[in-house]
Amino acid sequence: MTTTSLPDTLGHFGPYGGRYVPEVLMSPLEELEKAYQDARNDPDFETELRLLLRHYAGRPTPLYYAQRLTQQLGGAQIWLKREDLLHTGAHKINNCLGQGLLARRMGKKRIIAETGAGQHGVASATVCALFGFDCTVYMGEEDMRRQRLNVFRMRLLGAKVVGVSAGSKTLKDATSEAMRDWVTNVSTTHYLLGSALGAHPYPMMVRDFHRVIGDEARVQSLEQIGRLPDLLLACVGGGSNAIGLFYPFFGDPAVRMVGVEAGGRSLTLGDHAARLQGGSPGVLHGAYSYLLQDQAGQVSPTHSISAGLDYALIGPEHAWLHDQQRAEYVSASDGDALKAASTLARTEGIIPALESAHAIAEAIRRAPAEAGKVYVVNVSGRGDKDTDIYRENMPELDA
Amino acid sequence: MSTTIATTRIGQLFERCATEKRKAFIAYLTAGDPNPEATVPLVHALERGGADLIELGVPFSDPIADGPVIQRASERSLRAGTTLERILELVREIRRESQIPLLLFSYLNPVLHYGFDRLGREAAAAGVDGVLLTDLSVEEAEAPVQELRGHGLDTVFLAAPTSSERRLELVGKHSSGFVYLVSRTGVTGEQSSLSEQAIPLIRRMRRHTALPLAVGFGISRPEHVSEVARFADGIVVGSAIVKTIEANLKAGDAPSAVEAFTRKLTSPLREPRL
Numbered sequence: 001m002t003t004t005s006l007p008d009t010l011g012h013f014g015p016y017g018g019r020y021v022p023e024v025l026m027s028p029l030e031e032l033e034k035a036y037q038d039a040r041n042d043p044d045f046e047t048e049l050r051l052l053l054r055h056y057a058g059r060p061t062p063l064y065y066a067q068r069l070t071q072q073l074g075g076a077q078i079w080l081k082r083e084d085l086l087h088t089g090a091h092k093i094n095n096c097l098g099q100g101l102l103a104r105r106m107g108k109k110r111i112i113a114e115t116g117a118g119q120h121g122v123a124s125a126t127v128c129a130l131f132g133f134d135c136t137v138y139m140g141e142e143d144m145r146r147q148r149l150n151v152f153r154m155r156l157l158g159a160k161v162v163g164v165s166a167g168s169k170t171l172k173d174a175t176s177e178a179m180r181d182w183v184t185n186v187s188t189t190h191y192l193l194g195s196a197l198g199a200h201p202y203p204m205m206v207r208d209f210h211r212v213i214g215d216e217a218r219v220q221s222l223e224q225i226g227r228l229p230d231l232l233l234a235c236v237g238g239g240s241n242a243i244g245l246f247y248p249f250f251g252d253p254a255v256r257m258v259g260v261e262a263g264g265r266s267l268t269l270g271d272h273a274a275r276l277q278g279g280s281p282g283v284l285h286g287a288y289s290y291l292l293q294d295q296a297g298q299v300s301p302t303h304s305i306s307a308g309l310d311y312a313l314i315g316p317e318h319a320w321l322h323d324q325q326r327a328e329y330v331s332a333s334d335g336d337a338l339k340a341a342s343t344l345a346r347t348e349g350i351i352p353a354l355e356s357a358h359a360i361a362e363a364i365r366r367a368p369a370e371a372g373k374v375y376v377v378n379v380s381g382r383g384d385k386d387t388d389i390y391r392e393n394m395p396e397l398d399a
Numbered sequence: 400m401s402t403t404i405a406t407t408r409i410g411q412l413f414e415r416c417a418t419e420k421r422k423a424f425i426a427y428l429t430a431g432d433p434n435p436e437a438t439v440p441l442v443h444a445l446e447r448g449g450a451d452l453i454e455l456g457v458p459f460s461d462p463i464a465d466g467p468v469i470q471r472a473s474e475r476s477l478r479a480g481t482t483l484e485r486i487l488e489l490v491r492e493i494r495r496e497s498q499i500p501l502l503l504f505s506y507l508n509p510v511l512h513y514g515f516d517r518l519g520r521e522a523a524a525a526g527v528d529g530v531l532l533t534d535l536s537v538e539e540a541e542a543p544v545q546e547l548r549g550h551g552l553d554t555v556f557l558a559a560p561t562s563s564e565r566r567l568e569l570v571g572k573h574s575s576g577f578v579y580l581v582s583r584t585g586v587t588g589e590q591s592s593l594s595e596q597a598i599p600l601i602r603r604m605r606r607h608t609a610l611p612l613a614v615g616f617g618i619s620r621p622e623h624v625s626e627v628a629r630f631a632d633g634i635v636v637g638s639a640i641v642k643t644i645e646a647n648l649k650a651g652d653a654p655s656a657v658e659a660f661t662r663k664l665t666s667p668l669r670e671p672r673l
Contacts, residue, residue: 299510
């Protein structure tokens with residue numbers, strides 16, 4: 001059974017989640033959990049967050065009927081939840097504003113964050129500028145190369161971007177480095193984790209700050225379509241945009257949910273980030289969930305054309321939804337995502353982030369066979385940051 | 400349950416230390432650093448230099464609690480193909496010549512993947528005395544502890560200056576052999592002066608257990624050893640030893656450098672005390 005009352009008091013979604021961190025991090029996590037619960041019970045906190053989401057971030061985001069795409073596919077009606085229209089260009093700002101307010105309540109002066117694609121880094125740097133926090137963002141050197149524009153944006157916003165050269169030089173290494181910083185500077189510093197990952201209370205807290213996506217989509221569906229959608233689609237790296245969209249629909253059994261992981265180059269270990277296809281339960285960065293790992297329990301390298309999906313562990317609540325068969329998880333390849341981005345650009349005039357393009361790809365694959373159904377696809381971010389990668393992969397347009 | 404009956408080599412060591420009125424010197428090294436062949440001679444060198452107990456670090460791809468020195472050691476070890484299975488082979492090899500207590504020091508995931516029951520059985524048979532899992536929080540420890548203890552292994556947990564009383568109680572409950580006190584917050588690595596946080600932590604931990612208390616993190620010089628020996632039952636040195644191994648990789652004589660360094664570090668423990 002899937003309930004909205006999860007996680008339990010120790011942060012478990014069924015067997016998943018929990019708090020698997022060195023003892024030195026336990027007390028900061030306990031402190032954070034308590035501060036978060038206090039904040040949620042404080043109407044002033046809710047009000048301030050709501051106002052910031054509206055006047056600063058630009059909520060509510062539209063639910064937009066993609067008429068030409070729908071016609072072209074000739075099947076299910078496709079509606080797009082336009083998180084790409086938010087300030088900073090992706091859903092990440094929802095969580096950053098929430099955690100920023102929380103950090104201020106906790107008296108922290110310094111924020112650290114990890115980032116993969118740079119969207120969470122940019123959103124963190126933005127919120128730090130807004131609240132006057134000192135900001136350090138850890139980013140794998142490989143990701144810095146892939147997402148040069150976002151590195152510059154973070155610096156322009158006053159953040160310090162620290163390149164991480166350990167391991168695979170991607171999100172997982174940046175996350176390890178952020179955790180080490182937190183262990184060392186915990187009295188002054190809040191760790192603004194950017195996805196529904198990590199030790200309790202992060203997966204719960206990040207979900208709660210993003211549930212506004214699903215709350216809005218539910219109301220908008222009833223108002224604009226006259227009924228609830230049949231299917232929700234979202235890409236899943238850690239899974240924050242997906243859980244934000246799905247969570248408010250848990251009590252609607254007729255609404256199906258599909259999470260789309262990165263299928264990468266192939267489904268050989270090391271070539272993808274499809275944890276629910278090639279992974280098995282394990283622990284990374286404080287959470288127990290499906291993990292891409294080798295025979296010896298070492299975390300496997302991952303690959304995706306999209307830096308934001310390029311991570312070896314799926315958020316623990318998704319592992320639970322998967323096991324309960326409440327949500328279905330599939331993968332889209334690098335090539336599928338590129339093609340979907342191009343299709344959406346040409347039919348709707350919307351260039352999606354490469355992450356979101358994975359969700360679009362699955363919608364495109366399913367829609368023709370499902371006439372009469374209504375899909376809501378989360379366009380979690382816009383594609384400007386991916387322009388260099390689109391150029392590299394579409395040389396015919398760049399002559 | 401904390402036990403005071405010494406059934407493992409770890410318990411026997413601390414009993415012997417109590418009788419002899421001396422403190423135990425605990426040395427950490429990453430197993431398989433820089434390659435599996437190097438480990439057995441290094442363990443023997445540590446023992447000759449005066450180490451009483453060896454923590455054999457199991458390398459992990461994402462060592463979140465470790466500073467750059469042990470991160471590099473883990474990378475070297477993994478590159479050389481070190482696995483838990485291979486480490487147990489090394490333990491069997493060590494046991495041909497030595498009865499020094501051995502504690503496996505690992506992140507949770509490699510052990511989870513191996514299986515607690517399988518590890519317990521095979522590690523005990525190979526001659527391992529105990530297991531410490533850095534990121535196994537005491538809330539999640541009940542079943543793994545039972546599994547490992549069932550095979551006669553000690554289970555050692557970490558306590559930190561920031562740990563609440565409730566957590567210290569659980570650390571005491573789940574630990575056997577000894578309790579490892581982290582002398583400060585932060586990752587592993589050396590520091591120039593020892594934190595003031597260790598003594599209050601010892602006093603607080605003492606209220607929850609009768610087990611020996613060892614202090615580690617940031618101990619790199621004989622003066623540190625001498626300072627910690629005044630209040631703790633054991634002194635743990637990790638990064639400073641790994642750094643010595645790293646510094647002597649090319650020269651190919653890491654064992655004698657490590658032996659000399661350990662002898663220097665342990666010298667305060669051999670001085671007659673009045």
